[in-house]
């Protein structure tokens with residue numbers, strides 16, 4: 044049970060949310076002396092730093108771009124006397140990877156995990172009618188006890204350096220929006236909705252979690268702002284007659300309005316858009332509202348030039364426009380939960396999301412992409428760090444499901460990306476993760492995880508935990524690439540027939556397949572890294588997918604080129620994008636558009 048509310052901030056007659064995005068003060072702390080020097084009160088000689096954004100790509104020196112260790116942020120906020128009777132919280136969409144939050148010099152909360160909200164109650168520390176100082180002490184070191192996994196090395200000049208076990212740059216900072224929230228002492232802390240379809244009608248089961256005992260009301264309004272249902276009590280069900288269902292590519296959102304009353308006096312109010320739909324695995328099908336859906340789309344990253352992993356409404360808008368243009372209907376939040384605004388917009392646009400926790404790098408390798416599939420085994424789940432890793436993994440799963448459970452766009456939870464899954468220890472570990480996750484989702488959405496090639500059907504001990512299976516496969520790239528493409532196809536077919544012979548009668552989704560492709564490279568006949576090869580590779584994969592009826596989705600890796608740690612296999616980042624990093628199409632985009640528009 045979380046000891047804070049993850050509800051997204053909103054303003055109304057009972058509560059206020061003030062956005063604190065903008066230019067903050069900032070300071071690296073390579074000697075880790077900030078605390079003893081009192082930086083929690085005020086940063087000495089600070090520089091400026093945009094929030095939200097990653098700090099790395101603003102700088103022109105390697106020391107700053109690649110900084111690993113402690114770093115600090117500061118901002119000042121005027122807090123009006125009118126809020127004196129309210130409860131006050133400061134809410135960060137995330138702070139990567141861990142943080143302590145100070146208000147006027149007092150520590151108000153700490154948080155482990157860089158991709159879910161950090162919420163601090165600051166009521167007892169603020170000065171009403173005055174300027175208040177908020178300071179964040181953050182750290183972006185990687186280890187095998189926190190998510191995502193990696194290592195931290197020390198260079199000969201004493202600088203720390205992040206060594207990720209994953210293939211994306213270790214961007215860090217306050218990368219999502221920050222809010223100051225003022226709400227009543229007795230307030231709505233969370234809510235739950237679940238749905239039953241009944242002919243043309245729908246039953247909406249709701250539960251409203253408050254921190255008091257006063258009466259509660261629940262109302263539903265349609266898109267014309269007409270009230271369509273109402274009820275009282277913290278838990279109940281309402282029937283919506285002739286319900287407008289939320290569907291993929293055809294969103295319909297009702298407004299749920301929840302209130303706490305003292306007689307006729309309003310105490311608190313919270314409202315949120317909800318979409319009436321059901322998600323179910325039925326045999327080999329993924330069903331939305333009882334109808335099978337084939338997933339077409341991408342593994343993505345929150346990644347863009349200059350701002351790194353920082354949230355941007357502009358990038359979000361361009362990405363959705365490109366995904367609509369190409370005929371996609373789904374994306375996986377690889378390899379971490381994204382900013383809430385991505386889910387809000389997917390709700391609006393009728394996109395499907397596989398929501399993934401940052402459980403990536405659970406296979407000790409700084410080139411996991413190269414080692415996965417080679418049979419390399421590092422006994423990752425047989426180390427003394429596992430108990431702490433399990434604790435942090437369970438926390439991240441809970442925070443992700445509690446945060447995202449009411450989005451109609453979220454249709455499944457991915458509880459890992461490419462860990463070792465062939466040992467008894469990994470089975471024991473993930474059995475605990477899946478068991479815990481299944482207690483957290485009131486809508487009982489399907490649970491899954493993305494398996495890399497070492498997780499072959501005869502070796503893998505964890506696919507049995509999944510409601511549908513996600514495969515990351517690179518036959519024709521990491522395995523038998525280029526001139527061996529014809530053999531890659533044969534090897535792929537052999538594996539697929541092994542899965543078929545298991546007769547699992549559940550859906551499979553390819554959550555990764557792709558090739559690094561330089562947008563400028565053309566070659567006839569093709570070679571690897573050319574656009575022509577990316578198209579040939581995709582054609583081979585599609586020909587295999589189409590042979591197996593249990594394949595119910597194809598999410599290409601990746602939507603766009605993205606930044607990674609530098610190395611001999613990365614050309615200023617990962618180039619497997621169907622779009623380049625500034626979202627212009629490679630020729631494969633037109634191949635996909637043609638296929639996906641015909642698959643409707």
Ligand SMILES: CCCN1C[C@@H](O)[C@H](O)[C@@H](C(=O)O)C1
Nearest residue numbers: 210411412415495515617619
């Ligand atoms: C088997 C490798 C898994 N996959 C993980 C993803 O994060 C990487 O970016 C991708 C790649 O190498 O492009 C490979």
